[in-house]
Amino acid sequence: MSTRKIRVATTSLAGCFGCHMSFLDIDERIVGLIEHVEFSRSPINDIKHCHPDCDIGLIEGGLCNAENVHVLKEFRESCKIIIAVGACAINGGVPAMRNHFTLKECLEEAYLDGIGVENPMIPNDVELPLLLSKVHPIHEVVHVDYYLPGCPPPADAFMKVLTDLLEGKEPSLPKEILHFD
Amino acid sequence: MSDTMKENNNTITIDGREIPFKEGQTIMDAALAADIYIPHLCHRPGLKPHGSCKLCTVEVNGRSASACTLPAAKGQEISNNTEALNGVRKTITQMLFVEGNHFCPACEKTGDCTLQAVAYHLDMLDGHFPQFYPRREVDASHPGIVLDRDRCIMCELCVRTSREMDGKDVFAITGRGIDAKLIVNSASGKLADTDITTDDLAAHICPVGAILIKEHGYEVPIGRRTFDLHTIAEPGVEPVILRKGKHADEH
Numbered sequence: 001m002s003t004r005k006i007r008v009a010t011t012s013l014a015g016c017f018g019c020h021m022s023f024l025d026i027d028e029r030i031v032g033l034i035e036h037v038e039f040s041r042s043p044i045n046d047i048k049h050c051h052p053d054c055d056i057g058l059i060e061g062g063l064c065n066a067e068n069v070h071v072l073k074e075f076r077e078s079c080k081i082i083i084a085v086g087a088c089a090i091n092g093g094v095p096a097m098r099n100h101f102t103l104k105e106c107l108e109e110a111y112l113d114g115i116g117v118e119n120p121m122i123p124n125d126v127e128l129p130l131l132l133s134k135v136h137p138i139h140e141v142v143h144v145d146y147y148l149p150g151c152p153p154p155a156d157a158f159m160k161v162l163t164d165l166l167e168g169k170e171p172s173l174p175k176e177i178l179h180f181d
Numbered sequence: 182m183s184d185t186m187k188e189n190n191n192t193i194t195i196d197g198r199e200i201p202f203k204e205g206q207t208i209m210d211a212a213l214a215a216d217i218y219i220p221h222l223c224h225r226p227g228l229k230p231h232g233s234c235k236l237c238t239v240e241v242n243g244r245s246a247s248a249c250t251l252p253a254a255k256g257q258e259i260s261n262n263t264e265a266l267n268g269v270r271k272t273i274t275q276m277l278f279v280e281g282n283h284f285c286p287a288c289e290k291t292g293d294c295t296l297q298a299v300a301y302h303l304d305m306l307d308g309h310f311p312q313f314y315p316r317r318e319v320d321a322s323h324p325g326i327v328l329d330r331d332r333c334i335m336c337e338l339c340v341r342t343s344r345e346m347d348g349k350d351v352f353a354i355t356g357r358g359i360d361a362k363l364i365v366n367s368a369s370g371k372l373a374d375t376d377i378t379t380d381d382l383a384a385h386i387c388p389v390g391a392i393l394i395k396e397h398g399y400e401v402p403i404g405r406r407t408f409d410l411h412t413i414a415e416p417g418v419e420p421v422i423l424r425k426g427k428h429a430d431e432h
Contacts, residue, residue: 083423087286090307091278092314094287099314100331139425140311146423147306151286161423171423175412178304178421180285180297181403 006166007054009040009079013068014095014135015061018152019086020044023058025155033159036166040078050078056165057082062092063136067129076142083161083171084144087151087180089137096135103133146171151181193257195239202253209237209249212261218414219261220270220299222277222388223336224249228345231337234277236270236299271303272428279308280359282315282331283389289398290390292406296334298413304421309428317362322373325395326384333363333391343383351377363391 012020020043026033040051050057057079063069076082087093098106112120138144148161157177164171192199193208195217202211207230212219223234232250239248240260248261260266277283277296285291317330335354343351351372355364367374377384379394387393403409 084307087284091284092312094284096312096314097282097284097287099312100282100316134314137307137312139307144307144425147425148423149306173421173423175301175304175421178301179292179409180300181288181291 005034005038006036006056007040007051008037008042008056008058008162009050009054009075010042010044010058011060011071011075012043013059013061013071013089013138014064015086015088015093017043017060019058019060019150022150022152022155023158026159027155029155029159033162037162041075050074052078054079055081056162058085059083059089059138060085062088062095062138063132063141064095065129065131069132069141072138072142081145081165082138082142083146083148084138085148085158086153087149090139090147090149091137092135093151096137099134103131107131148173149178149180191253191255193253193255193259195259195261196263206253207249208239208241208246208251208253208257208259211253212248217261219248220267220302220414221249222295222299222334223338225338225342225386228338228341231341234273234334234336236273238266238269240266267303268429270299271305271426272309274300274303274305275307275309277334278305279310280313280315281334282317288332288390289393290332290387292403292409293401294390294408295388295413298408301408302413306421306423307425309426320365320372322371323375323377323395324373325379326372326377327393327395328363328365328372329391329393330363331391332389334389335361335363336388338386338388339363339383339392342386343377343381347381347383349376349381349383351375351381351383 039045040054041047041049057075059075059082084090088095107122111117111122148157150157154177157173160173161171191202193202193211195212200211200215209219209224213226219237219239221237223231224237230249232247235247237248238245241251241257285297320328337354340352343349351366353364354361356362365372365375384392384394
């Protein structure tokens, strides 16, 4: 059996980083965790790309722009297991509330007609990722292996899922901590 | 034979448990009286059964039927809490989630929402189907009540409560299928111009967050609400497996 650590990559797509903050609420338990886990691409270490042989990818957030789709595909290609973390990854969440409106309406409200807007102009720099016309949950684009609901999922839920996977068990949660909010 | 004895012989069997029923009771009435949970959304004791949500579908002597509308009859053998029925119920619940705009973290009703609680009960993790993200009208015209159609599941609890309990006729469903929507009884189409008040039962009956009383949404903090502390049925002891489920329509 290989003795290398389990490689975990994480990303926040159209999310608020709240799931990552909740993950970091495992506090000092991260010391025990990194005995068994090494982090590949993640906002917590600023590594820019996934190791090609990652074990677990934690995806926070849904898909609101072309870069999100690109990143998600990199994760799917690099990670054996993809976990949709939090409400936004699972159903689009709060960012998907823009789906009631057209993209044009959203941009005009934010950058032209909104209260307090100065120098009204819709940003169109080539460096900016192209917005999708609707926000989508990640399972509409890649295969998802596990769902970890919550907004955010509590730190204990992250620990439980990672511990289960490290022990070679099917990840599960006690019913009491399965929540959508 | 006396009436009492006759009544004592009136029993049905749900998942192997024999329970009594009274003449005129539905399967749902008898189950509720015996503390047997049959998942349901559009049913509320005291209101005329509607039979629309289909979550309470059970198998009665091998045939599917809605527990809330089918009268209990002597000797019925009923299957309720089975993997197959709960699988279909989960699919129905997923369809309800994707055809509306149900964003639990952004809803005042979260934790007290029956739709959410049923989803928890059925170990629902995702909506499975492509999201509709429909555009529906919010009516905040009334000083005390907000009507957010994004979350309406067309159960008609408000329609029936207004008519049967409040003696008014504030709500109705218009249109069919995907075009169905909740409307209110005023010339302007606005809730403010109806005769509903915050004292009406219909203002409080909504099982989801479609009809909400203004300025009271966060009196109980998230985490301390009904379904944060209790399950909708008996407390489940089995953990929830987080693996993405394979649907009947997948290979």
